[in-house]
Amino acid sequence: MAMIHSAPRGNREARPHWVAAREGRLAMPFCQPCNTWNWPPAGACPHCGTALTWRDCSGEGRVVSFSIVRRAVQPEWKDHAPYVVAIIELAEGVRLLSNVVDCAAEAVTMGAAVQVAFHETTDPELGLPVFRLKD
Amino acid sequence: MTDSAIVGIAELPQGKMPGVTPMGLHSTLARMALADAGLHARDVDAIITLSPRSDPYLIHATALAEFMGIAPPVALTVEGGGAAPAVMTDMARMMIAGGRAKTVLVVSADMPLSVVSRNAYVNTLADAGPVHPDIERPYGPSVPSLFGICARAYMDQYGATDEDLAAAAMHDRRHAMAHPNAHMRQPMTLESYRATQMIADPLRLLDCTPVSDGGAAVVVTSQERARDLRQPLVKVLGAGFCAARLHLSAAASLTDSGAGPSLRDALAQAGRAAADIDLALVYDCFTIALLMNIEALGLAPPGGAGAAFRAGEFNADGRLPLNIHGGLLSHGYPGRAAGISNLVEAVVQLRGQAGDRQLKRVETTLTHGMGGVFATHGTLLLGKG
Numbered sequence: 001m002a003m004i005h006s007a008p009r010g011n012r013e014a015r016p017h018w019v020a021a022r023e024g025r026l027a028m029p030f031c032q033p034c035n036t037w038n039w040p041p042a043g044a045c046p047h048c049g050t051a052l053t054w055r056d057c058s059g060e061g062r063v064v065s066f067s068i069v070r071r072a073v074q075p076e077w078k079d080h081a082p083y084v085v086a087i088i089e090l091a092e093g094v095r096l097l098s099n100v101v102d103c104a105a106e107a108v109t110m111g112a113a114v115q116v117a118f119h120e121t122t123d124p125e126l127g128l129p130v131f132r133l134k135d
Numbered sequence: 136m137t138d139s140a141i142v143g144i145a146e147l148p149q150g151k152m153p154g155v156t157p158m159g160l161h162s163t164l165a166r167m168a169l170a171d172a173g174l175h176a177r178d179v180d181a182i183i184t185l186s187p188r189s190d191p192y193l194i195h196a197t198a199l200a201e202f203m204g205i206a207p208p209v210a211l212t213v214e215g216g217g218a219a220p221a222v223m224t225d226m227a228r229m230m231i232a233g234g235r236a237k238t239v240l241v242v243s244a245d246m247p248l249s250v251v252s253r254n255a256y257v258n259t260l261a262d263a264g265p266v267h268p269d270i271e272r273p274y275g276p277s278v279p280s281l282f283g284i285c286a287r288a289y290m291d292q293y294g295a296t297d298e299d300l301a302a303a304a305m306h307d308r309r310h311a312m313a314h315p316n317a318h319m320r321q322p323m324t325l326e327s328y329r330a331t332q333m334i335a336d337p338l339r340l341l342d343c344t345p346v347s348d349g350g351a352a353v354v355v356t357s358q359e360r361a362r363d364l365r366q367p368l369v370k371v372l373g374a375g376f377c378a379a380r381l382h383l384s385a386a387a388s389l390t391d392s393g394a395g396p397s398l399r400d401a402l403a404q405a406g407r408a409a410a411d412i413d414l415a416l417v418y419d420c421f422t423i424a425l426l427m428n429i430e431a432l433g434l435a436p437p438g439g440a441g442a443a444f445r446a447g448e449f450n451a452d453g454r455l456p457l458n459i460h461g462g463l464l465s466h467g468y469p470g471r472a473a474g475i476s477n478l479v480e481a482v483v484q485l486r487g488q489a490g491d492r493q494l495k496r497v498e499t500t501l502t503h504g505m506g507g508v509f510a511t512h513g514t515l516l517l518g519k520g
Contacts, residue, residue, distance in 0.1 A: 008273040017270075040270050040384055065291070065389055067283030068336040069275060073258050077275035085276045085335075087284055087389065097271050097384045105336075110291050121273070128273055 006076045007123035013041040016054045021127030026116045027054040028094055037094035059116030061090040061131065068105040084108050088131055099130045107133065139228040140361035141369045141517065143172025143354030146479045149467030150248070150318040152348040157190035157246045158202050160350065165203060165242050168352035173365040174238060181209035181236035183223045185243050185471045188259060189250035199242065209236055216506020217418050217474045218376065219243065221397075221513025224478065225374040227355035237356060244350025245470030256346055256470065265507040267382040279343055279421065280335035281383050281508045286423035287337055288389035292438070297337060299441025300422040301328045304341050304464055306444045307419065310451070311461025313492055316476075318347045318467035342422040347467030351475040353482075358520070367486040368520020372499070373405030378511040386509065392427035394503060397512040401501075405516045409433055411499045412516075414484055415455055416477035418505040419462040428503060429457070432514075456494055459484075474504035478515065485519050 008018050020027035029038045029052040031045035044051055066086035072078050084100040086108065100108050101117065114131035121128055145167030152160065161184065169176055182205075184196040192198040196210035209230065215222035220243060227239035247256035257278075265281060266272050289295055304323060311317035323341065331340035361368050377396040380386060402409060415434055419425035426440040434455060435443040443449060449457035460466045460480040463473055481500035483489050502515045 005273055009269050012269050014269045040267060040382060065284045065288035067276075067280040067287060067338070068333070069277050069280045070333050070335060071277065071279075072275060073277045074272075074275055075258075080275070083275065085274055085280045085284065087383070095384070097267075097274055097276065099274050110287065130274075 003080060003119065005119055005121045005128050007121040007126050008128065010123055010126050013043050017041065018126035018128070020054065020056070021118050021129045022125060024118055026057045026059045026129050028057050028090070028092070029053070030055045037092065039094050039096055057090050057092050061088045061114050063100065063108060063110060063112045063114060064089045064095060065110065066100065066108050086131070088114060100133065101130045102132050138358050139231045139355055139371045140358045140520070141353055141371065141482050142356050142361045142364045142366055143168040143174065144351065144479050144482045145171060146316050146351040146476060147349065148316045149347045149349035149469060149476070152246060152249055155246070155249065155348070157187050157244065157250055158199065160244050160246060160348070161199050161242050162203050164244055164350060164352035165199070165240055168354050169240070171366065172354045174354060176203055176205045178238045179205055179207045179240045181227070181230050181239040182207050183211050183213060183226055183239065183241045185219055186212050186214070187245035187472070188256065188470050189246040215513065216511055217420065218504040218506040218511045218513030220475045220478045220502065220504050221374055221376065221515045224353065224355060224371060224515055228371055228374070231355065231357050237360065239355040240352065241355065242352045243472040243475040245472045246348040247346050247470035248348045265382065265510065267384055271382060271384055277335055279338050282421040282423050283335035283338045284383065285389050285427065285509065289423060289427060290337065292390050295438060295441055297329070298325065299426060300337070300342050301325050302441045302444035303419065303422040303425045304328055306449060307458055307462040307464040310459045311465030314460050314466060317461040317465055318349070319345055319461070319465040338421060338423065344420055344463045344468035347469045349467050349469035350472035351479045353475070353478060369482050369485045370518045370520055372407065372516040372518045373401040373403070375400030375404065375514045376512065381507055381510045383508045390427065392424070392431040392505070392509045394428050394431040394505065394512040394514070395433065397503070397514040398432050398501065401514045401516045407499055407516060412455070412501045414459070414481060414494060414497050414500040415457045416460065416480055416500070416502045417458060418474055418477070418503050419458065419464050420468065420473065420505070422464065424505065424509070425458070425462065425464070427509065428505060432501070432503060451492070451494060459492065477502040477504065481517050485517055
């Protein structure tokens with residue numbers, strides 16, 4: 001059963017990321033002149049100042065590293081431990097922090113191939129990209 | 136920039152301080168440090184504090200001055216994470232060198248154990264600590280899990296095991312047991328370490344610091360004036376800082392703490408070499424932080440800090456005495472004030488006032504502090520006068 005997450009802050013630089021997730025897309029901010037991803041999102045490219053464009057990614061990636069939270073601290077997570085927090089590197093080369101879901105926490109391994117999935121949040125306009133182990 | 140000295144210090148036993156208020160603790164530490172220097176509160180013309188989580192004010196340093204009944208012209212409250220002790224001391228040096236102040240009182244204290252509840256403090260860290268409020272918080276990372284991610288990457292890269300993590304925890308505990316101000320003083324073995332619960336794999340409870348009431352105060356003045364005061368001269372030789380980013384999501388590496396440039400710059404300013412350092416106090420909010428910081432500072436080879444601990448290289452009688460006060464892991468973790476004890480221990484040892492714990496030879500000390508999850512670093516070099 002997918003959990004309903006508390007909504008992310010919907011009025012900051014990452015909003016297009018959450019809106020795309022609600023639509024089933026993994027959108028990440030990209031600077032065309034520099035040919036680089038920009039995460040965490042800063043609105044404009046910190047190197048050249050160009051406005052960032054949001055590009056859809058394939059949603060495929062691998063686990064760079066992870067931890068299993070046994071003792072949750074945020075109230076909405078209290079009933080969900082143990083859960084996996086991981087750094088995921090997308091096939092496009094950009095890294096982000098997310099959850100690996102729908103598996104036993106102990107099933108996650110370093111370098112494991114993952115595929116994006118999307119969870120609902122308490123804000124009907126905003127979704128949350130999470131990852132599942134690929135078969 | 137080589138003209139300032141630490142002339143007064145104060146630290147109380149870290150741990151639970153029932154019946155004490157945060158402002159009362161700040162004031163007590165301030166007066167103790169001034170008395171240690173042979174100075175008076177009215178001599179203070181600049182005061183630098185951190186904003187304790189347990190007791191926020193609009194301008195905390197000015198609130199402390201008011202509480203103490205003094206009115207120094209300069210009162211600054213800085214935000215520097217665990218690198219703050221180096222930031223505050225360097226600000227004091229610059230004010231002294233620039234003629235802005237003659238006697239700078241630095242107070243860094245917090246009471247997360249008695250005033251805020253331990254759980255409330257840990258929750259606050261997840262919300263207002265190193266977790267990115269937009270792109271990380273929705274995924275529920277605890278602070279230990281962010282360090283756990285680094286620990287897993289470190290173990291994977293170097294073939295390290297929980298014995299390397301435990302070696303750091305046991306080293307700190309063994310030395311804390313001999314320190315009168317240390318919070319955690321029960322013996323720790325590999326078995327008792329492994330018997331504690333997993334908090335955020337691969338980090339167990341004893342890979343994490345305790346939460347303590349505590350902190351310290353330090354008085355900084357010119358070396359010229361210090362020679363007329365009552366304590367043995369302790370010079371501030373150099374300071375260095377570096378910061379690559381704030382959040383783990385922006386980290387280029389999960390296994391390089393990034394502390395190296397802060398020591399390089401401090402050594403250059405001090406005109407010293409790494410080989411001159413004969414005592415190191417390294418920031419260790421988690422065991423993995425201690426291992427990675429030691430290696431980034433060049434005090435052990437990459438992946439080799441755990442083995443160095445096991446070989447006794449960092450013991451009081453080892454190659455390079457390190458965290459002989461017990462570190463944050465066992466000396467105590469006083470919330471925002473974490474890291475100031477590194478500075479106090481260096482001064483006590485340089486003065487030759489450590490009693491049974493006194494090292495035979497201490498001429499140059501390294502005190503390192505870190506903010507965030509390997510985000511910012513501040514390193515100070517102190518030397519005997």
